[in-house]
Amino acid sequence: MKKKANFNGNNLLLVITIVLFVVMYAIGCIVYGSKGFSQFQSFLNILIGNAGLICVTCGMTCVMITGGIDISVGSLVGLDCMILAYGMEKLHWSAITAVIVVLIVGIVFGVVQGFLIGILGIQPFIITMAGLFFARGMCAVITTEMVNVANETFKKWATIKINLPFGGYVNRRGIYMAPYIRITVVIALIVVALTFILLKFTKFGRSLYAVGGNETSAKLMGLNVKMTKMKAYILSSFLCSIGGILFCMNSMTGSVAQAKGLEMEAIASAVIGGTLLTGGVGNVIGSLFGVLITGTIDALVQFNGKLLSSWSSIAVSVLLCFFIILQAIFALIKERNKA
Amino acid sequence: MSKSANGDSFIKKLTGSKVFLPLVCLFLVILINVIKSPSFLQISINNGVLYGRLIDIANRGSEIAILAIGMTLTIAVSAGTDISVGSVMALCASCCCTTLVGYGVASANKLNYPIFIGVIVGIFVGAVCGCFNGFMVARLKVQPMVATLVLYTAARAIGLLVSNNQNTYVRVEEYKYLGNFIKIGKWECPIPTPIFVAIICVALATLFLKKTALGMYIQSVGINKNASRILGINSVLIIFVCYVICGLCAGVAGTVASSRIYSADSNNIGLNFEMDAILAVALGGNSLAGGKFSLAGSIIGAYTIQALTTTLLAFGVKTEQAPVVKxxxxxxxxxxxxxxxxxxxxxxxxxxxxxxxxxxxxx
The missing domain is CATH 1.20.5 (Single alpha-helices involved in coiled-coils or other helix-helix interfaces)
Known part of the structure; x- marks a missing residue:
């Protein structure tokens, strides 16, 4: 009886997401099995390729739970990569200095956005859109050239292989190939775990849900709504900066056009993962699956080899549209039941 | 005594007017330019066409002005912006060019259909995109910016698919008319065509809003959706219509932009135009929270943005860096x-x- 009561529309969205991922992956294994899609390593490659996106999506989920949105993340990741690359190559910073600078930039960015949105009460979309163009423009102000990262320490961090003790296979020459992950995946999974704990078991996490669910009642309950919102945007930009560092470890470059459209992928992943656009509902486990779904779409397009790369962004948009409509229908049904 | 009171009220009327702030902004930008280079205001005739910085601003600002019409309405009616307009422009341009020369043709000197069919296809695609956005926002009640986010990414990608991932060039003299200068026989119109297109669009929109009750309805729905519904206004339909108009404007702007460079460059047409259009509406003194709007303000805002962009470029700021200032x-x-x-x-x-x-x- 109690189980039935818990199984509402929101849980249903999460179940749909997980089922969709499994089905999609199974189809991929059947169609592209001969090209090596069914190997455990290609699953891990999806994780490695999307480690940055996982962090960014965690931050996005927190903001969306409060009922807001942050579309500056893609540009901020681009700016982070640019600062890392330019700082280490042209200004000869050490890797640790560059990383710290990037994290500070992320926090400052978040404080400014959070102040404007939370304290002054301006629409989040307008402010973060201004942030989007600001960060992208700042990339160009730093330099319009492409900068490659050649810093030894940073390269060492990026190329560490962590072999897993299971899931390996023996290749044609008879050598055992252990599946591996990179350090980026470990960091991303730690971020997911920490965000999960933060949202589930801390006062701040619960107040995020309260603010998103109903701002007025949260206020009447004695919560500081303005500060909670501001903190959510700071958290988002901070996690986004961590994501930017991971992204740079993958790409090893900084350029103006980097991570364009990442905000769309992050929002799509969070929405696919069951986070409601109206706020109050969402969890990072769903978002993780959302990222895996978008990652799988990218991987499928790559494995096909013939399709244009624009197909993957069309597929993600279609999925996003599908889930938005699904959410809207759930909301309409809920409204009708109330009335 | 009475004279000073009159003067007071005149100043108050002037400063209280909705278009006062945007006009001051425009004036300031032009003033900075004139101080920088006194030749700014010069208009000369070169090869039978008007030539000068002011003409250039009026010409280049046409697309933003057209987009600003639709954007003003969507902001007024739903307190939300349509961020897909730039991408929709690219899609419309691709559809227009591909219809004219055929799928997969990179460059053509001959057309499959008359030009007006291509233009109509382009505008029609824009309207379809507007319908999609309108359906999501009005019927399904999705937040406008999230609903339009879908087309923001998808439209450009679909545009690339339509034009087979390449720039489709239409090397036909007549196709350049819409974005450059009209030539009839030996006579060449000295004023760039986009200016005419913008004037026609603004005139049509003004006529539509002033002569019908639509403008009033839009303001009413924007101020309070539920109260308007109870008053008997079909608020769902009004919101839908506004998004369709916005799509239409994007279609017109897209075809003009495509004709300007006589090609469909899906990666670059309409890039960052959504930002310019929103900025134009905000500069025009319209509240981004919806409700009352002033079309004239938005149009002045649009040309202010273009003047600002031209100024920045004249000061040696790179195209990629301009967004910081905006x-x-x-x-x-x-x-x-x-x-x-x-x-x-x-x-x-x-x-x-x-x-x-x-x-x-x-x-």
């Missing part, structure tokens, strides 16, 4: 508009008045 401007405008800041200013004014009153009483 982002700062937009943040400043919304901060001034923010309720918290408005209340603060009001309180300070009230305190000043009460302090002044106290002094007067003491005297």
């Amino acid at each position: 982002a700062i401007v937009i943040v400043l405008i919304v901060v001034i508009q923010a309720p918290a800041v408005q209340n603060y200013i009001k309180n300070r004014k009230a305190r000043k008045i009460s302090a002044g009153g106290g002094e007067a009483v003491a005297k």
